[in-house]
Amino acid sequence: MRTDRIFARLDREPEPPKIEIPGMSRTRTALFGSTLAFYMAIVWAVLITSWLVALDWKIMLFRPYEQWPQLHAFLDYFVVLGQRGPTAVMVAAWLGWRSWRQHTLRPLLTLGASLLLLNVTVGAVKLGLGRRGPHYATEIGSAEMFAGGDIFPSGHTANAVVTWGILAYLATTPRARRWLSVLSAVVALGVGATTVYLGTHWVSDVLLGWAAGLLILLSLPWFEPLIGRTEAWVFAVRESWRTRRRLGAARPAPAGGRLSPALFPQRQPTARNAAQADSPAREPVTAGSGRAAGGATRTAVHLTQRPHTARSERPPVTPAGSRRPPHADRTGAARPGTSPRPVTGG
Numbered sequence: 001m002r003t004d005r006i007f008a009r010l011d012r013e014p015e016p017p018k019i020e021i022p023g024m025s026r027t028r029t030a031l032f033g034s035t036l037a038f039y040m041a042i043v044w045a046v047l048i049t050s051w052l053v054a055l056d057w058k059i060m061l062f063r064p065y066e067q068w069p070q071l072h073a074f075l076d077y078f079v080v081l082g083q084r085g086p087t088a089v090m091v092a093a094w095l096g097w098r099s100w101r102q103h104t105l106r107p108l109l110t111l112g113a114s115l116l117l118l119n120v121t122v123g124a125v126k127l128g129l130g131r132r133g134p135h136y137a138t139e140i141g142s143a144e145m146f147a148g149g150d151i152f153p154s155g156h157t158a159n160a161v162v163t164w165g166i167l168a169y170l171a172t173t174p175r176a177r178r179w180l181s182v183l184s185a186v187v188a189l190g191v192g193a194t195t196v197y198l199g200t201h202w203v204s205d206v207l208l209g210w211a212a213g214l215l216i217l218l219s220l221p222w223f224e225p226l227i228g229r230t231e232a233w234v235f236a237v238r239e240s241w242r243t244r245r246r247l248g249a250a251r252p253a254p255a256g257g258r259l260s261p262a263l264f265p266q267r268q269p270t271a272r273n274a275a276q277a278d279s280p281a282r283e284p285v286t287a288g289s290g291r292a293a294g295g296a297t298r299t300a301v302h303l304t305q306r307p308h309t310a311r312s313e314r315p316p317v318t319p320a321g322s323r324r325p326p327h328a329d330r331t332g333a334a335r336p337g338t339s340p341r342p343v344t345g346g
Contacts, residue, residue: 161213
């Protein structure tokens with residue numbers, strides 16, 4: 001479907017009600033500060049190899065996937081709800097439909113901003129701390145930090161919090177926000193617990209992943225002005241593009257490959273051209289009754305036009321005499337009153 005048809009369909013849709021944009025309230029600021037403190041406490045507890053690291057090892061050696069093997073097949077599929085690719089596609093499809101109905105790009109732009117923040121913050125901490133996972137641990141009781149790993153915090157858990165929590169953040173009614181908050185919390189908790197069951201993450205990885213995702217959701221109101229400016233810029237570009245297309249369609253095309261004279265401005269008459277236009281027209285010069293520009297009288301010569309005949313229709317003409325011009329030094333008949341030249345050297 002062409003983009004102009006899509007825009008035309010959007011223009012025919014009824015205007016949606018005004019969408020309330022969340023602000024950074026005192027409650028949200030307090031939650032952000034407490035979550036940040038919890039985040040830093042988890043990192044510090046792992047760095048000093050505290051009781052939290054001992055708990056990680058106890059659950060890892062317990063091997064939940066061996067204790068309840070009947071859950072393994074289901075949880076292998078359930079953990080996909082925390083993978084970035086499939087969840088981003090599903091949520092983007094839903095938010096794209098909302099953008100279509102509500103005549104706004106804010107849902108899609110908010111999703112893009114949250115995923116960008118997730119990749120930057122979580123990825124930087126993963127690479128900076130370099131913790132190894134349970135399957136690659138080498139020393140029992142060790143925190144396995146700065147060993148070239150990339151599992152702290154849990155990316156599946158943080159992605160589940162952000163991707164499904166963005167639905168509750170963008171909800172337009174209090175009831176929808178409550179239900180979507182409960183649903184996203186259940187999915188995020190389930191994905192984190194599943195990674196511990198499968199043995200791909202420590203418990204501390206999951207705790208830090210929950211905190212990382214919640215920090216991103218709580219900080220989104222700070223990015224709302226930037227999202228609004230981006231949306232206004234996109235719509236301005238769209239309007240200018242549509243205006244250029246409309247002007248291009250209204251311009252008449254040249255017929256027969258010739259340029260229309262209306263496309264070129266007419267020359268304004270100069271003083272010299274105006275003087276020439278006001279002067280009387282020159283009379284044509286006839287035979288014997290006019291003077292040429294140099295002052296000499298010219299006589300018109302009229303040639304009688306003869307019909308042109310083809311070469312095949314012309315009668316043959318026999319040439320009379322020789323076509324060569326006579327030469328005085330050649331031997332021939334002597335002219336009267338002269339004597340023939342004597343031949344010498346014979």
